[in-house]
Amino acid sequence: MSTDVQPAILLEGVSKRYRGRGAVLDGLDLVVGPGTVHGLLGPNGAGKTTTVRILTTLLRFDAGSAWVAGRDVVKDPIGVRARIGVAGQFTTVDELLSGRENLELFARLHHLPPKTARLRATDLLERFDLAPAADRPVRGYSGGMRRRLDLAVSLIRNPQVLFLDEPTTGLDPRSRLEVWNSVRELASSGTTVLLTTQYLEEADRLCQRISMIDHGRVVAEGCSAELKLYVGRTRAEISVPEGRDLLGAAHRVAMNVGSMPELDADARTLSVAMNGEAQILEQLAGALRELGLTTEELALRRPDLDDVFLHVTGRTTQGQRER
Amino acid sequence: MMTALSPTTLAWAASDTWVVARRHLMRLLRRPDELLGTLLIPVMAVVMFGFVFGEALGAGMAMSGSDYRAYLLPGLFTLSMAFGIGTTTMSVATDMRSGVVDRMRTLPLWPVAMLAGRSLADVLTALVELAILLPLGMLAGWRPDGNAMTVAAAIGLLVLLRLALSWTGILLGLLVSGPEAAMKYFALVFPLAMVADTIVPTTLMPSWLTVLAQWNPLSATVNATRGLFATSAGSADSWVSQHAELLAIAWPVGITVVGLMLALFRLRQLSR
Ligand SMILES: Nc1ncnc2c1ncn2[C@@H]1O[C@H](COP(=O)(O)OP(=O)(O)OP(=O)(O)O)[C@@H](O)[C@H]1O
Ligand SMILES: [Mg+2]
Numbered sequence: 165m166s167t168d169v170q171p172a173i174l175l176e177g178v179s180k181r182y183r184g185r186g187a188v189l190d191g192l193d194l195v196v197g198p199g200t201v202h203g204l205l206g207p208n209g210a211g212k213t214t215t216v217r218i219l220t221t222l223l224r225f226d227a228g229s230a231w232v233a234g235r236d237v238v239k240d241p242i243g244v245r246a247r248i249g250v251a252g253q254f255t256t257v258d259e260l261l262s263g264r265e266n267l268e269l270f271a272r273l274h275h276l277p278p279k280t281a282r283l284r285a286t287d288l289l290e291r292f293d294l295a296p297a298a299d300r301p302v303r304g305y306s307g308g309m310r311r312r313l314d315l316a317v318s319l320i321r322n323p324q325v326l327f328l329d330e331p332t333t334g335l336d337p338r339s340r341l342e343v344w345n346s347v348r349e350l351a352s353s354g355t356t357v358l359l360t361t362q363y364l365e366e367a368d369r370l371c372q373r374i375s376m377i378d379h380g381r382v383v384a385e386g387c388s389a390e391l392k393l394y395v396g397r398t399r400a401e402i403s404v405p406e407g408r409d410l411l412g413a414a415h416r417v418a419m420n421v422g423s424m425p426e427l428d429a430d431a432r433t434l435s436v437a438m439n440g441e442a443q444i445l446e447q448l449a450g451a452l453r454e455l456g457l458t459t460e461e462l463a464l465r466r467p468d469l470d471d472v473f474l475h476v477t478g479r480t481t482q483g484q485r486e487r
Numbered sequence: 488m489m490t491a492l493s494p495t496t497l498a499w500a501a502s503d504t505w506v507v508a509r510r511h512l513m514r515l516l517r518r519p520d521e522l523l524g525t526l527l528i529p530v531m532a533v534v535m536f537g538f539v540f541g542e543a544l545g546a547g548m549a550m551s552g553s554d555y556r557a558y559l560l561p562g563l564f565t566l567s568m569a570f571g572i573g574t575t576t577m578s579v580a581t582d583m584r585s586g587v588v589d590r591m592r593t594l595p596l597w598p599v600a601m602l603a604g605r606s607l608a609d610v611l612t613a614l615v616e617l618a619i620l621l622p623l624g625m626l627a628g629w630r631p632d633g634n635a636m637t638v639a640a641a642i643g644l645l646v647l648l649r650l651a652l653s654w655t656g657i658l659l660g661l662l663v664s665g666p667e668a669a670m671k672y673f674a675l676v677f678p679l680a681m682v683a684d685t686i687v688p689t690t691l692m693p694s695w696l697t698v699l700a701q702w703n704p705l706s707a708t709v710n711a712t713r714g715l716f717a718t719s720a721g722s723a724d725s726w727v728s729q730h731a732e733l734l735a736i737a738w739p740v741g742i743t744v745v746g747l748m749l750a751l752f753r754l755r756q757l758s759r
Contacts, residue, residue, distance in 0.1 A: 183759070220593045224758045245595040256586035258510065260517040272506040273594050275499060301517065317590075 170234050172198040172325050172356035173219060178228035180214055180380075188214050189225065189380040196358055196373070198324075201351045203371030204360040205469065211380040212360035213253055216329045219358070220250045233324045249323030253330045253360075255314040257302050263289060263313050264298045267320065274321045288316040292346065308339025315346055326350060328359045332366060344370055364469035376473060383476045391472045399426075400448055401435040403461045410434075413455055420451040435465070500597045507591075507604020508611070511578065515612065522612070525574060529567035529620055533560070533627050536686055544687060553628050560629035561641075561712045562685035565705055567616055568649040569680040572656040573673045575609055579660025580669040592757070602657050602750055609653035613646050632717040641715035644735045648708045651739035654746030661753040684709040684728075701727040704742065707734035 173196035180189040189211045196202040204212050217223040219232055221241040229236070235243040257266045264285050271281035289298045292312040297305060302313065311331065318326060328347070332340040347370055351357055361367050367374045368388045376384040376391070384391055402425075404413045410427065414434050418424045421444060425434040438444055448462060515522055536544065537556040545555030579602075582588045591601045621631075631638050663669045682700045683689065689700035700706060710731035727734065 222589055222592055222758055242595055245593055248593065250590065250593045252586050252589065254586055256590040258514070258587065260514045261510070265513065269506065269510050270590075270594070273503060273591065273596050275502075275595065 169198065171195045171231070172200075172233060173202070173358055174229075174231040175215070175219070176229050178215075178218060178225050178230055180211075180218065180223070180225040187380055189218075191228070192377070192380060193382060194375060196356060198356050199351070199354050200372045201347065201357040201359060201370055203367035203374040204358060204377060205362070205364065205367045205374055205473070206360075206377040207362060207473075210377045212377065213329055214380075215377070216250075216252075216327050216358070216360060220248060220327055221245055246321075247324045249318035249321065249326045251311075251314045251318040251326075251328050251331060253333070255310045257310060257313050257317060259303045260301055262299045262301055263294050263305070263309075266302060266313060267317060270317045271320050276320070284320060288319065292316045293342075306339075308335055308342060311335060311339065311343055312346070315343065319350070323355065325356045325358065328357060330360055330362065332361070332363070340366075364473065368469050374469070376469075376476060378477045384472060388469065391469060392467045394472050394475055398438045398464055398466050399435045400438055400444065401433050401463045401465050402448065402452065402457070403463070404432045404434065405457070405461070406432070408455075416455055417448065417451045420447040420454075422447075438464070496597070500600055503597050503600030504603045504607055507601055508607035509604075511605055511608035512611065514578075515608070521574070522615070525571060526567070526616060526619060528570050529563045530623065532563050532566060532686075533623070536563075537627055547691065548688065556628045557630065558713075559686065560624040560627065561716055562683075562709050564617065564620055564624070564645055565648065565683075565709045565712065566680045566685050567620060568613060568645050568708070569652060569705060570676060571609060571613060571616070571649055572652040572659075572676060573669075574612075575605065575653050575656025576660045576663065576669045576672070577666055579605060579657050580663050580666045583661065584665050588757075592754075598754055599747075599751065602654075602747075602754070605657055606650060606653040609656075610646055610650055613649040614642075617642055617645060633715055637715040637717065641712040644708055644711050644715070644732075644739075647736065647739040648704070651704070651742035651746065654743050654750060658746050658750045658753065661750055661757075679703070680705065684713075701725055704734070704738035707731050707738050711735035 173194060175192055175194040178189055178192045179187055181187045192211070192215060194202075194204075194215075204215060206212050214223065218225050218230055219237060221237055221244050224238070229238075231237065232244045233247040235247070237244055257263075258269070261269065267285035267288055268281050271284050272278065276284060286295075286298075289295045292315065294309060294313060294316070297309060302310060305313065315328070315331065318328075331347070332343050335343065344366070347357060347359065359367075359370060371388070373387055374385065374391060375382045384394060402413070402417065404410050410429065410432060414425055414427050417434055417436070421436055423436075425436045427434055436444060436448065449459060452459060452462060533556075537559050538552075541552040541555050541559075544559075545552045548555065548558075550558065579588075588601070592598070631641075633641070659672070660669065663672065682692070682696060683703040683705035684700070685705060689697050689706060692700055706727070710728050712735075714731060
């Protein structure tokens with residue numbers, strides 16, 4: 165590679181089709197710089213897990229090339245495996261063994277000598293607040309504890325590149341925060357993290373760069389702020405109560421502001437892009453007064469990644485499960 | 488610990504295999520009822536075939552009930568080795584489903600070790616099973632008449648059969664769609680275990696079945712162990728039963744080699 169800083173992950177034109185199906189990945193390109201947290205964001209069936217499985221040497225692909233930590237995934241899978249940590253979409257810890265036994269087991273399979281494996285297990289149990297439950301079977305762990313253990317297992321060998329496939333799906337808000345904190349800690353210690361998620365908020369909070377994928381292709385990429393530029397500025401939104409004439413209200417707003425607002429008949433909202441001028445708010449306040457509405461019905465809405473996704477794909481991330 | 492860690496690949500392979508085997512053994516210790524469940528089949532078979540139907544089956548073979556039981560028990564030891572295939576298949580299918588197999592595939596681990604560990608655990612479990620079943624058999628009136636060497640050889644053949652069926656179970660576990668399916672296929676063990684010299688001599692079966700039953704790998708192990716335990720000569724009137732000892736080695740070794748190769752092939756196929 166010619167660049168002086170070698171990317172931690174590099175995917176070039178990777179395509180994959182499963183037997184008897186159309187292309188699941190369709191020329192996917194991805195560059196992840198070392199030490200960054202990179203989000204792979206997409207709805208169900210977008211190809212996130214497929215991408216992670218390819219990068220973690222679990223799955224062959226049909227076209228393109230893939231490197232992780234400077235090693236070719238196809239030509240040097242062992243080299244890749246020695247440098248990565250993986251926490252899959254579903255936790256894969258052994259239910260019948262205790263947290264400590266799980267960690268020691270995988271540490272031994274990572275070829276740590278027995279004594280080192282024991283020390284490493286104790287370390288990780290402390291670090292992930294699992295020490296009190298260390299010797300209980302995992303069967304009795306909560307979802308959050310399992311996730312943390314799974315994460316701990318994936319960190320046994322201090323991986324250069326860590327893959328987390330939907331690490332917080334199914335967690336309550338508190339456990340989610342704990343996982344987020346762990347990811348931040350890792351990132352600050354220089355580990356590269358590729359994280360897939362369906363939660364736009366998660367990508368927004370954790371990732372320095374985000375690739376939105378849909379139908380096996382990157383449809384948008386950048387840092388969260390850049391992506392938000394796709395959909396433009398903050399908007400002022402007026403909710404029109406049930407039983408009032410929505411179109412009439414829209415015309416009234418248009419007269420005050422000078423342009424027709426965007427109209428959402430389902431949500432019964434009218435929205436106007438804010439161009440930074442304070443007078444728009446005054447004009448809107450005027451329109452509200454004339455309509456007999458209070459400022460309660462006026463809200464400012466910053467665009468979030470949901471809006472970006474909607475804008476780029478024409479669909480929301482929710483509302484469509486399996487393809 | 489089996490190995491002091493040395494940088495040679497072979498030492499890693501041995502260490503990996505042992506670590507995986509130990510995991511399976513620990514799981515077994517956490518669920519002792521599963522081991523008991525496996526033992527229940529041969530024990531129940533002693534009660535049913537030995538005592539309930541014993542007189543009738545013995546009469547059919549011109550034997551007394553107690554002679555029949557002495558004849559029966561080596562068959563049940565073999566049968567118990569065969570039934571272990573269910574545990575193996577379930578375990579591998581469960582690890583496939585839960586993602587443990589995938590997780591291990593992302594480790595810098597010798598792929599054979601992942602499977603060989605299961606097989607080592609099976610062999611060690613088989614030894615425990617036999618350590619329980621042989622004394623139980625003696626309670627039921629069976630006596631090993633051979634010397635220590637031949638008894639050890641018989642036990643060796645039984646464990647070798649278990650090894651072969653362990654690799655068959657591993658292959659099946661990698662092929663079935665999940666643990667539920669593995670459960671359903673379990674019924675197939677019955678013809679494998681019983682259309683053989685295990686419960687009644689194959690010579691008493693319908694003639695078209697006799698040939699099949701005589702060539703059943705289990706028949707070779709049963710007849711060879713009967714010979715080594717020297718409890719009963721068995722039905723040594725065909726080429727197959729005259730060469731039982733040879734076949735009791737050749738069959739399991741062949742099955743192990745083929746099973747291992749197919750299982751590794753299947754493991755590689757998982758990345759399609
Ligand atoms: N082994 C397989 N065989 C056939 N099709 C598959 C296989 N695995 C995944 N697919 C299909 O490939 C597509 C992409 O799947 P993938 O699991 O990569 O999506 P994802 O983005 O991870 O979705 P989710 O958010 O639901 O986890 C889906 O349509 C899925 O049905
Ligand atoms: Mg997925």
